[in-house]
Amino acid sequence: MTSSLVGVLLTSLNPAAVAGGADISDAVTIGETVLSRSDLVGAATSVAERVGGARRVAVLATPTPATVLAITGCLIAGVPVVPVPADVGVAERRHILADSGAQAWLGEKPEDADLPHIPVRLHARSWHRYAEPHPDSAALVIYTSGTTGPPKGVVISRRAIAADLDALAEAWQWTADDTLVHGLPLYHVHGLVLGLLGSLRTGSRFIHTGRPTPEAYAQAGGTLYFGVPTVWSRIAADENAARALSSARLLVSGSAPLPIPVFDRVSALTGHQPVERYGSTESLITLSTRADGERRPGWVGLPVPGVETRLVDDDGAPAAQDGETIARLEVRGPMLFDGYLNRPDATADVLRADGWYRTGDVAVVDRDGMHRIVGRESVDLIKTGGFRVGAGEIETVLLGHDGVDEAAVVGVPDDDLGQRIVAFVVGDAAPEILIGYVAEQLSVHKRPREVRIVDSLPRNAMGKVLKKELTRWV
Incomplete structure (x- = not known):
């Protein structure tokens, strides 16, 4: 599938394909629950029937089957999801709910919830066929961490998600034969979009370990593992767990820079040099080293298919790509966000009319196009x-x-x-x-x-x- 044609966003859950025999018994494993593809289609469609027509709904994004079905059901129905961290403070949660206009809690809810509650019934089933929502419609509204003011809602379209996942599938040679393992939160791009939705689009099996402990990763038996640097650091310190990952195909690190000593230690113990990649909530993943390419410690690789990058100096003029010059990084591609919800001013500050997004990061690019992220312009x-x-x-x-x-x-x-x-x-x-x-x-x-x-x-x-x-x- 090309990223210009979304088709069915969650390709592996196409009801016609599942009904025609494209079912597997362990499509998603989360906690003690194992869901087949037909389980996912039936239960998530039941959720879709209960939320259809809603403007937006909030999901308390704990790593549970209810969260998986809530998000999947909303995507089937075309209802934008607002993932809410389970440990978010009361004031921040209140801001997210008010700013997003979420009409209900779907699935789990906080004890002090003041919105209507729609429970997710794990064993309910519906086989209603929904038309695929328009590719340009919003799929997710993910709130930023709020380090420069109140959190902003990042509106991400179905088309952007499909484009990014297809680009990563090509870069990482990610297929339905893989089993993806991670234990990351389901309210950020890393764990939710790449992890859960990536598996449901490529058709790979998905295992969520609950917590990303070395023991849990070692026991999962995956081919593709996602982790943040803290996870890889802990695995590098556990020789037995690290050696258990030697049978994997690809280890991917993101969300923060991977320290070079950790890269080296993981490589030595597992036999795999980690793939490093770069992105943000607003841009999804735009840079990555490749499964079939060079993996240089401290560098996040090349633009994924469909992405352009450029370095600009403080005056906005092009900066040298000589492997030494530090300058502002801007990116352009089909996976960029549509804007900040209710914040046209903030959107205009970073997203130009010609499609270039000012990332707020500074970087170095060498003559081969390899990128090294120096860090945030404001602090790094x-x-x-x-x-x-x-x-x-x-x-x-x-x-x-x-x-x-x-x-x-x-x-x-x-x-x-x-x-x-x-x-x-x-x-x-x-x-x-x-x-x-x-x-x-x-x-x-x-x-x-x-x-x-x-x-x-x-x-x-x-x-x-x-x-x-x-x-x-x-």
């Missing part, structure tokens, strides 16, 4: 003493020191330098040793002016370090 691009320095480069060097377990680097205001480099480190190395170590490995101007030893780094649910919080620690 440090302008110190007239130099532009990427925090990630310093973090990679720090992680190569035996006395460092975790590292995060930020720039903080400085009257003399503009910004000074401060590193937060989990480990037992002395700060002055680490400052000298970085100065030896990199240019002297890239050394931290200060190293702070901490017990842990603040992270969100996907394992990303909350750097804005770190800057408040200085």
